[in-house]
Amino acid sequence: MTSTPSIQFQNVKFSYGKHEIFQNLSFEVERGQICGILGANGAGKTTAMQLLMGLLKADDGSIIVLGEKLGNHNLHRFGYMPQLNALYQELSVEENLKFFARMYGMKNRRKRTIAVDKALELIELDERRLDSVSSLSGGMRQRVSLGVALVHSPDVLILDEPTVGLDPQLRALFWDHFTSLSNLGITILISSHTMDDANHCHRLMFVQEGKIVADGTPGELRSAVELTEATLEDAFLHFVNVSKESV
Amino acid sequence: MSLDRIFAVSGRIIRQIIKDRRSVALIVLAPVLVMTLVGFSLFDERDILNRIIPALLGVFVLFFTFLLTGVSFLRERSQGTLERLKITPVSRADLLVGYLLGFLLFAMLQSVVILAYTVLVLPVSYQGEIWQVFVVLVLLTIVAVSLGILVSTFAKNEFQVVQFIPLVIVPQIFLTGVVVPVEDMPWLLENVSKVLPLTYAVDMLIGIMLEGQGLLDLGVQIIVLSGFGAIFMIGASVTVKK
Numbered sequence: 314m315t316s317t318p319s320i321q322f323q324n325v326k327f328s329y330g331k332h333e334i335f336q337n338l339s340f341e342v343e344r345g346q347i348c349g350i351l352g353a354n355g356a357g358k359t360t361a362m363q364l365l366m367g368l369l370k371a372d373d374g375s376i377i378v379l380g381e382k383l384g385n386h387n388l389h390r391f392g393y394m395p396q397l398n399a400l401y402q403e404l405s406v407e408e409n410l411k412f413f414a415r416m417y418g419m420k421n422r423r424k425r426t427i428a429v430d431k432a433l434e435l436i437e438l439d440e441r442r443l444d445s446v447s448s449l450s451g452g453m454r455q456r457v458s459l460g461v462a463l464v465h466s467p468d469v470l471i472l473d474e475p476t477v478g479l480d481p482q483l484r485a486l487f488w489d490h491f492t493s494l495s496n497l498g499i500t501i502l503i504s505s506h507t508m509d510d511a512n513h514c515h516r517l518m519f520v521q522e523g524k525i526v527a528d529g530t531p532g533e534l535r536s537a538v539e540l541t542e543a544t545l546e547d548a549f550l551h552f553v554n555v556s557k558e559s560v
Numbered sequence: 561m562s563l564d565r566i567f568a569v570s571g572r573i574i575r576q577i578i579k580d581r582r583s584v585a586l587i588v589l590a591p592v593l594v595m596t597l598v599g600f601s602l603f604d605e606r607d608i609l610n611r612i613i614p615a616l617l618g619v620f621v622l623f624f625t626f627l628l629t630g631v632s633f634l635r636e637r638s639q640g641t642l643e644r645l646k647i648t649p650v651s652r653a654d655l656l657v658g659y660l661l662g663f664l665l666f667a668m669l670q671s672v673v674i675l676a677y678t679v680l681v682l683p684v685s686y687q688g689e690i691w692q693v694f695v696v697l698v699l700l701t702i703v704a705v706s707l708g709i710l711v712s713t714f715a716k717n718e719f720q721v722v723q724f725i726p727l728v729i730v731p732q733i734f735l736t737g738v739v740v741p742v743e744d745m746p747w748l749l750e751n752v753s754k755v756l757p758l759t760y761a762v763d764m765l766i767g768i769m770l771e772g773q774g775l776l777d778l779g780v781q782i783i784v785l786s787g788f789g790a791i792f793m794i795g796a797s798v799t800v801k802k
């Protein structure tokens with residue numbers, strides 16, 4: 314028996330005014346999968362994520378999350394890490410985590426404290442919990458932002474370019490976290506334009522001007538290129554060029 | 561609506577402002593400084609002073625609450641926290657009421673300081689019930705918070721929020737009886753003043769504090785000011801649509 318996909322986009326159409334972004338976007342992401350959306354700036358990665366979370370409304374088609382349509386009743390099953398840190402700079406790390414935990418409906422103080430402690434442990438910022446976010450380095454703020462996305466134990470994690478600006482060490486740490494979350498059954502949809510991120514994903518979708526031009530595992534996509542020791546960058550350029558030629 | 565979320569939002573706003581000690585000091589000290597200047601420059605003009613002080617009380621609540629809410633909500637939009645909040649189950653009502661309660665605390669704190677200072681230090685004499693003054697100020701705070709949220713939609717940075725002051729606040733100061741009594745204004749301006757919420761707040765504050773009127777005597781003004789609050793709240797709610 315196959316389980317219901319965590320995320321389903323079915324024939325989604327979306328335009329910003331007269332500018333068409335998605336003509337007919339369809340894809341599915343399985344539970345526990347780390348799925349990367351890769352594309353150049355403006356390819357539609359963030360728009361797809363915003364549609365998924367209901368921040369934008371599709372003109373047509375349907376988006377099913379965890380087997381049902383998105384609504385207030387299942388928003389708590391999402392965790393979102395936007396491109397901007399989107400944190401309250403004056404507040405401490407702990408205050409930010411506690412505030413968003415309450416926004417996600419964690420009313421019980423004891424449970425909330427446990428959840429915040431767990432998130433702090435995961436992002437390895439326990440010793441800085443009382444420091445204001447404004448006093449932290451860029452990488453630490455990214456970690457707090459990830460902690461906020463995780464504090465309520467979501468089933469689906471949406472990460473919009475989460476490793477931008479991180480040093481290699483921190484990037485590796487983030488990917489360790491993502492992999493262990495995926496092992497726990499959490500579905501991760503991640504947008505990026507770096508091939509380093511792409512190599513860590515279970516599955517990749519290359520997006521070009523609102524269309525998925527390739528979809529497969531990193532190995533499958535690399536092997537589609539007729540080059541010895543082809544990299545994902547080669548694969549990306551190959552599929553983008555093929556897509557341009559076919560237009 | 562969720563009470564827990566409302567208190568979480570208001571608690572967060574209170575914490576953010578308290579951590580900015582300079583802002584707290586300005587909220588308290590700036591009105592005291594202005595009241596001192598007004599009080600002593602009109603020391604021998606008791607009639608004018610008695611009329612201006614209640615009006616200024618309304619002006620301060622409107623001005624500071626509008627400005628603080630506008631800037632806070634603009635930051636909420638520009639820093640991305642509003643987007644983050646929109647994908648939590650928090651409702652628009654939770655957010656708006658949370659904001660209102662958070663800023664209400666500072667508006668009331670400011671009003672207590674102004675009232676205490678004017679009664680204890682300045683040579684002004686008042687009658688009327690103090691709790692009724694606070695009812696008017698609560699209604700005015702609702703108007704100011706909603707206006708602040710509305711304006712933050714049209715501003716791209718904090719500088720632009722400040723640019724709205726001459727547009728939204730200053731006309732209200734000049735046209736609502738703070739400087740010149742409304743009945744002494746030209747016909748056109750007198751009618752313009754009727755569509756400004758501060759007019760009704762100032763009218764009530766003067767009525768309660770100077771003339772000893774009760775809220776029951778000021779039913780029309782209460783209804784109109786509440787109406788402004790409701791309309792602006794609906795407008796603000798539309799701008800934070802989920």
